[in-house]
Amino acid sequence: MKPNLFIADYTYALPDERIARFPAGRRDQSKLLYYNKGVLHSHQFSELIDLLPDNALLCFNNTRVIPARLLFTKDTGALIEIFCLEPIDPSNYEQCFATTGSCVWKCTVGNLKRWKDDTPLQKNIGGDSILTAEIIAKYEDYLHINFKWTGGGSFARVMEAGGAIPIPPYLKREATGEDTLRYQTVYARHKGSVAAPTAGLHFTDDILNRLKDNKKITLTEVTLHVGAGTFRPVKTDTIAGHVMHSEPFSISRATLALLADHQGPVIAVGTTSARTLESLYYLGMQCIAGNKPEQVEQWEPYEQLRITNYESLDRRDQLSDKTTSSKDALIALINYLDNNQLDTLHAATQILIAPPYKFKLTNGLITNFHQPQSTLLLLIAAFIGDNWRRVYDYALANNYRFLSYGDSSLLIP
Numbered sequence: 001m002k003p004n005l006f007i008a009d010y011t012y013a014l015p016d017e018r019i020a021r022f023p024a025g026r027r028d029q030s031k032l033l034y035y036n037k038g039v040l041h042s043h044q045f046s047e048l049i050d051l052l053p054d055n056a057l058l059c060f061n062n063t064r065v066i067p068a069r070l071l072f073t074k075d076t077g078a079l080i081e082i083f084c085l086e087p088i089d090p091s092n093y094e095q096c097f098a099t100t101g102s103c104v105w106k107c108t109v110g111n112l113k114r115w116k117d118d119t120p121l122q123k124n125i126g127g128d129s130i131l132t133a134e135i136i137a138k139y140e141d142y143l144h145i146n147f148k149w150t151g152g153g154s155f156a157r158v159m160e161a162g163g164a165i166p167i168p169p170y171l172k173r174e175a176t177g178e179d180t181l182r183y184q185t186v187y188a189r190h191k192g193s194v195a196a197p198t199a200g201l202h203f204t205d206d207i208l209n210r211l212k213d214n215k216k217i218t219l220t221e222v223t224l225h226v227g228a229g230t231f232r233p234v235k236t237d238t239i240a241g242h243v244m245h246s247e248p249f250s251i252s253r254a255t256l257a258l259l260a261d262h263q264g265p266v267i268a269v270g271t272t273s274a275r276t277l278e279s280l281y282y283l284g285m286q287c288i289a290g291n292k293p294e295q296v297e298q299w300e301p302y303e304q305l306r307i308t309n310y311e312s313l314d315r316r317d318q319l320s321d322k323t324t325s326s327k328d329a330l331i332a333l334i335n336y337l338d339n340n341q342l343d344t345l346h347a348a349t350q351i352l353i354a355p356p357y358k359f360k361l362t363n364g365l366i367t368n369f370h371q372p373q374s375t376l377l378l379l380i381a382a383f384i385g386d387n388w389r390r391v392y393d394y395a396l397a398n399n400y401r402f403l404s405y406g407d408s409s410l411l412i413p
Contacts, residue, residue, distance in 0.1 A: 002240045002299050003354045011372040012392050020405035023182040028204045031400050031407035040394050045202040054216045055264025061197040061272045062221045064188035067163030072121040081110035093192040097156035102148040125162035166194050168404050192225030198404045199270030199367045222276045224249035244298040246350040249276050253337045260330040265363035271376050274362045279349035281360035284329025287336045296349040326360045354378035365411045369402040384413050
């Protein structure tokens with residue numbers, strides 16, 4: 001059954017001055033709110049290692065934010081902003097960034113009404129290189145735009161030359177050179193996100209090296225490309241009416257095996273890592289049901305899983321989340337990869353995590369402080385229950401900075 005929560009019950013007063021407009025002077029000098037089984041303490045992020053439980057497995061999202069804002073100026077002087085959301089042709093991110101000559105993206109367009117005649121837009125991206133943008137299809141909320149460019153080079157280089165980092169709209173300012181560096185984790189590797197996995201912005205190379213040297217802590221990575229939908233407000237009175245965005249992710253067989261065998265707590269670095277980890281459980285359930293693990297639907301954790309093949313099941317209720325362990329689900333995914341001679345799982349998730357969701361793989365969460373009435377705040381409420389109010393009241397009372405460039409928390413339910 002879908003959770004029918006009133007979004008108005010998941011709000012708090014966030015003064016405008018508490019929104020961090022710019023990053024802290026140093027990544028690891030941000031504040032860290034430590035919540036452990038109801039007890040609250042204040043620390044600096046540089047103290048994180050001393051607060052992590054023994055034998056913790058930290059899961060990072062190594063996605064990289066792309067310069068997805070492409071600005072064009074028409075002959076009339078009108079400024080048109082094309083925001084690249086995800087590749088269409090080729091649809092694979094790595095192939096699209098490597099392609100030369102042309103590609104097609106799903107985009108939103110700012111000031112679209114000034115692009116009335118749909119004539120191609122052009123801009124110089126350095127030297128003799130010209131980037132052309134042409135609308136090839138229109139939909140209700142987005143367009144398909146064909147990009148062509150001269151001068152050779154990959155589309156990744158085109159974006160670097162002609163694009164800008166898409167910082168969150170609530171910062172209410174234009175991106176600066178500092179954002180190019182700071183709105184990116186130090187471990188970002190795979191291009192594809194239009195928003196940063198902001199919990200990871202606090203990590204430095206020094207902290208990562210200290211974590212790697214700690215015998216009681218294990219590190220692993222997943223890749224989930226964060227979409228613009230992460231900023232989409234909930235506009236319906238109840239969460240049941242909200243449509244969640246879908247995001248692609250990938251995870252290696254080695255990481256699946258590590259998760260399946262790990263005996264200690266799993267700590268997700270950010271809500272994107274948590275959504276990826278939790279999605280694995282339901283993809284594994286799909287495998288056990290005889291289905292191909294491609295997509296986790298928004299309400300899948302709350303509804304009966306559709307089963308297409310019972311031949312391998314002893315009982316119809318074998319797929320209940322009360323009888324299928326997280327290890328069983330992970331082993332099913334590993335077997336799927338092995339049977340298909342794959343070393344990486346590629347899938348997508350639309351999962352919406354809200355009370356009364358029960359977490360399957362995530363035992364701890366490092367995360368920033370999220371907007372009122374957002375799906376991210378619902379995830380926090382599902383993770384630590386009604387104590388989310390205590391956490392946020394404590395942060396407000398102790399001068400914590402909020403949202404993407406704000407301070408952090410380590411939550412152990």
